[in-house]
Structure formats: structure tokens, C-alpha cells
Amino acid sequence: MAETFDVVVIGAGPTGENAGARAAAGGLKVALVEHELLGGECSYWACMPSKALLHPGETLWMAQHTPGVRELLQGPLKVDAVLKHRDKMVSGYDDKSQAKWAEGAKLTVVRGRGKLTGPRKVSVEGKEGKVRELEARRAVVIATGSKPRHPDIAGLKESRPWDNREGTGAKAVPGRLVVLGGGVEAVELAQAWRDLGSEVTLVQRGPRLLTRFEPFVGEQLAQALRDAGVRVFLETQATKVQRSGEGKGEFTITLTNRDTLRADALLVAMGRTARTDDLGVDTLGLKSGASIEVDDQLRAKGVDGDWLYACGDVNGRNLLTHMGKYQGRLVGDILLGKPAKAWADTKATPQVIFTHPQVASVGHTEAQARKAGVPVKTVQYELGDVAGTSLLGEGFKGTAKLVVDEQRRIIVGATFTGPGVGEMLHAATIAVAGEVTLDTLWHAVPSYPTMSEVWLRLLEAYGL
Numbered sequence: 001m002a003e004t005f006d007v008v009v010i011g012a013g014p015t016g017e018n019a020g021a022r023a024a025a026g027g028l029k030v031a032l033v034e035h036e037l038l039g040g041e042c043s044y045w046a047c048m049p050s051k052a053l054l055h056p057g058e059t060l061w062m063a064q065h066t067p068g069v070r071e072l073l074q075g076p077l078k079v080d081a082v083l084k085h086r087d088k089m090v091s092g093y094d095d096k097s098q099a100k101w102a103e104g105a106k107l108t109v110v111r112g113r114g115k116l117t118g119p120r121k122v123s124v125e126g127k128e129g130k131v132r133e134l135e136a137r138r139a140v141v142i143a144t145g146s147k148p149r150h151p152d153i154a155g156l157k158e159s160r161p162w163d164n165r166e167g168t169g170a171k172a173v174p175g176r177l178v179v180l181g182g183g184v185e186a187v188e189l190a191q192a193w194r195d196l197g198s199e200v201t202l203v204q205r206g207p208r209l210l211t212r213f214e215p216f217v218g219e220q221l222a223q224a225l226r227d228a229g230v231r232v233f234l235e236t237q238a239t240k241v242q243r244s245g246e247g248k249g250e251f252t253i254t255l256t257n258r259d260t261l262r263a264d265a266l267l268v269a270m271g272r273t274a275r276t277d278d279l280g281v282d283t284l285g286l287k288s289g290a291s292i293e294v295d296d297q298l299r300a301k302g303v304d305g306d307w308l309y310a311c312g313d314v315n316g317r318n319l320l321t322h323m324g325k326y327q328g329r330l331v332g333d334i335l336l337g338k339p340a341k342a343w344a345d346t347k348a349t350p351q352v353i354f355t356h357p358q359v360a361s362v363g364h365t366e367a368q369a370r371k372a373g374v375p376v377k378t379v380q381y382e383l384g385d386v387a388g389t390s391l392l393g394e395g396f397k398g399t400a401k402l403v404v405d406e407q408r409r410i411i412v413g414a415t416f417t418g419p420g421v422g423e424m425l426h427a428a429t430i431a432v433a434g435e436v437t438l439d440t441l442w443h444a445v446p447s448y449p450t451m452s453e454v455w456l457r458l459l460e461a462y463g464l
């Protein structure tokens, strides 16, 4: 006999937790199904550990630019202390505190692997093989996240390389690390392990790093990584990977430019795919292993009856924790009968890359806005020319760029590079999501002497 709930959520990452908690707060009876740790990839093997590894290096970098402080510095980071800090940030890979939170949020946690067995029906197989059948009166929400994509490179899979789990969780610093990929994960983890003393080589197939961002971002970051001692190969790919010692020894990586790299660890950071294999979506006519396409109400396209929702990484709209949480909250509201529609994830998505310098962006790049037919005017200003930046540290640089819809006189995109710019981003997110006109922004006066004064300079450069 099936256990009945109003809503069954499969996957208890940040997205599933938010969807479930929102629905439960409104009075619905919610089951939250999880087969690993409550908190998902983000809490244990992605956002939290990577930022815990990056922050000490960034603090050191800031200190190295600060007269009176840099003279006090003695030597490199204390590796043991940084790794201990990382372990604390992932709660020792234990989800006890998350389970307590779920209880407080009135969620019924069902441990095991969830699988759709028909409309509104989910079967959950626990570790010991015991199966529980669940039935949802209102809806099933898929929030199963994503997993690393390993391209078809000869010998790669057999060599058992690192993915984000080892890349954020390693217990020791590899002497030589090769990173395949030039996206967000690649640059952050290349930076983190370099800061901790590894000899890092990054191999990117594209002409620059971070190709989804404004071109100056990738160029500046490649330079910053090189200055930090990372070897950066662009327009290069790995063609073959070999490993000695029965999959435990040294890696040999052959590149398209005929170079051969040798390494103690190899990190694959080449994108992610939706976790929909073995989920039973094929029984509903959806493609197993592919993202679940959704409408703006996060309803799975191609499934009748308004009962199947998908949010977070699994729908492929935006692979970011805060956007998954946003979608989760919207689904919770929709299930409570409130009018809600996702639009921030197509026009006002913010993202921070925690390298040093940081990268922060929201909305469209210039190229994306032009492609969307927006009448574009752009303005750019060097962050180093703002008084607040020079006070923050000697020789700090960076760039701020606004993409403006000239007709509506609103900002449709903003990008910043520089020290600590992540904390400056929310002002831009408010301007983009709120469609605040430039004439109103002129009266949003930034404090002196902060880096935010770059807003004034950008508006002046626009012509205000």
C-alpha cells in the first residue's frame, strides 16, 4: 500500500529543500526523497568546499596588496589549516544538522533512491533494498541535480580522474595537477589548488577562458592565473590519457599541440549533465539522461496532467544554487495555488566566480543582448581608477561594464572583475531585475570612498 503525500520531492539538494520547505510552510504534506546527503552536491562537493578552499588564498592575496600587512606575512598558506576549514564547512560530510532542519520545516525525509513508476507515483529503494511506494495527491517535483560530464577522450575514464568530488574533497595537495576545461569549475579549482602549492596546468579548448562571459573576463583571468603561476593552454585539447601503476600512478596526458603533460592528479571540469538516468522518466515519454525541459511554471513539457515539475540543475536552465533555490521557492508557491512564474532565470541571473580577482555578472553580455535584438549601448570603466579601489589595496585593478537598452534606458547586463566585486553585484541585480531607469539610478548616490563609486563613473560615461 502506497504512503500518500500532497507533494513528493525527489532530490534534497538546495533546490529540493527549498521547494519542499515552501510547500510545507503553506500546509502541504511533503515527502523529501534523498539517496545520499541532505543538502546535495552544493553543500558537500561543490559551492561550500570550493569556496572554503578559495577564501584563504584570496585573503592572502588581499593582504599581499596591503602595505603594513604584507610585511607581516611569513610564507605560504598553512595547508592543514585550510583543509581542516574545508572539512568543517562540509560538516565532515555528515547531514545531521540538515536532517534536524528538515524536521523543523515539517518535511518527511525518505532515505533512498527515488524512481517514477507512473503518474504521481514514486518508488524509493533504500540502501538495504527495502522499497517504499509513495503517491502524490498534487505533484512530484524532480530536483535530482546534475553530474559531471566526461567527454570521450581515449583512456580518460579508465584513468579514474578527479571530478568535482575529489577536486573539492582531496585530503592532500597534489604535486602536479592538470585541469581539463576552462569554465567556472576549472578556473576556481585551478586557483584554489595553485594557492595551496600545487603546480597547476589548465587546458582549455576555446580561444579564451569563461567563454559565456564578456571577453575581457577570460582574458583578465588567464593573465591573473598565469601571474599566480598556473600554466594556461588555450585552443588545446587532451587527446589521450594514460596512467601508470594500475590506475593509481602518474598521469600522462597527450595534447593536440603535441605537448605531453605529466601529473599526479587530473581534474575533469568539462560541464555537467542532468541526473535523469535511472529515474523512470522514460516511462513518461521523456529522454533518460537528458535535462527535463520545463515551461516558466517549471512544469515538465510533454507530460500531461499538471503534476510533474522539475527545478534546479536538472532542468538545465541555470546550473547555480541560488537559481535552483529561486525555482524551488516558485514551485512551492505554485503548488500552494499562488500565481508564480520564473523570469529572473532568463534575464537577471547573477553569478560570482570566486577567483582572485573575482568575476561578478548579471543579465546579458553585450553579445547576448545584441543577439536578442536589444538596441545596445555599452559603457566600461576601469575599477583601478576609482578611489575606493586604490584604498582597498595597492595596484588593484578590474573592469566594470554595463550593457544598456538604449531605447528603454535600463541596464540589461553588468559585469565586474576585481577584488571583492561579488559583494557589489547585488546592486546591479536589483537594477536589472527591477528595470530601474538610468535617470532614477542617477539619484542612487554611491558612498565615497567605496568601489561602488564606479556606478557614478559608468553613468557619467554613458552621458548623464
Ligand SMILES: Cc1cc2nc3c(=O)[nH]c(=O)nc-3n(C[C@H](O)[C@H](O)[C@H](O)COP(=O)(O)OP(=O)(O)OC[C@H]3O[C@@H](n4cnc5c(N)ncnc54)[C@H](O)[C@@H]3O)c2cc1C
Pocket: 010, 011, 012, 013, 014, 015, 016, 033, 034, 035, 036, 037, 038, 039, 040, 041, 042, 043, 045, 046, 047, 048, 050, 051, 112, 113, 114, 115, 143, 144, 145, 146, 164, 168, 185, 275, 278, 279, 311, 312, 313, 314, 318, 319, 320, 321, 322, 323, 324
Ligand atoms: C565545483 C563546483 C562549485 C560550484 N560552486 C557554486 C557556487 O559557488 N555558487 C553557485 O551558485 N553554484 C555553484 N555550483 C553549482 C551548484 O553546485 C549547483 O547548481 C547546485 O548544487 C544545484 O542544486 P540542485 O539542488 O539542483 O542539485 P544537487 O545539489 O545536485 O542536489 C540534487 C540531490 O538529488 C539527489 N538525488 C539525485 N537523484 C536521486 C534519486 N533518484 N533519488 C533520491 N535522490 C536523488 C542527490 O543525491 C542530491 O542530493 C558549483 C558546482 C560545482 C561542480
Ligand SMILES: NC(=O)c1ccc[n+]([C@@H]2O[C@H](COP(=O)([O-])OP(=O)(O)OC[C@H]3O[C@@H](n4cnc5c(N)ncnc54)[C@H](O)[C@@H]3O)[C@@H](O)[C@H]2O)c1
Pocket: 151, 152, 180, 181, 182, 183, 184, 185, 186, 188, 204, 205, 206, 210, 237, 269, 270, 271, 272, 318, 319, 320, 351, 352, 353, 354
Ligand atoms: N562560482 C560559481 O557560480 C560556480 C562554480 C563552479 C561551477 N559552477 C557551475 O557548475 C556548472 C558546471 O561547471 P563547469 O565549469 O564544469 O561547466 P562550464 O560549462 O562552465 O565549463 C565547461 C568547460 O568544459 C569545456 N568542454 C566541454 N566539453 C569539452 C570537450 N568535449 N572537450 C574539451 N573541452 C570541453 C568547455 O569549453 C568549458 O570550458 C556550471 O554551470 C557552473 O556555472 C558555478
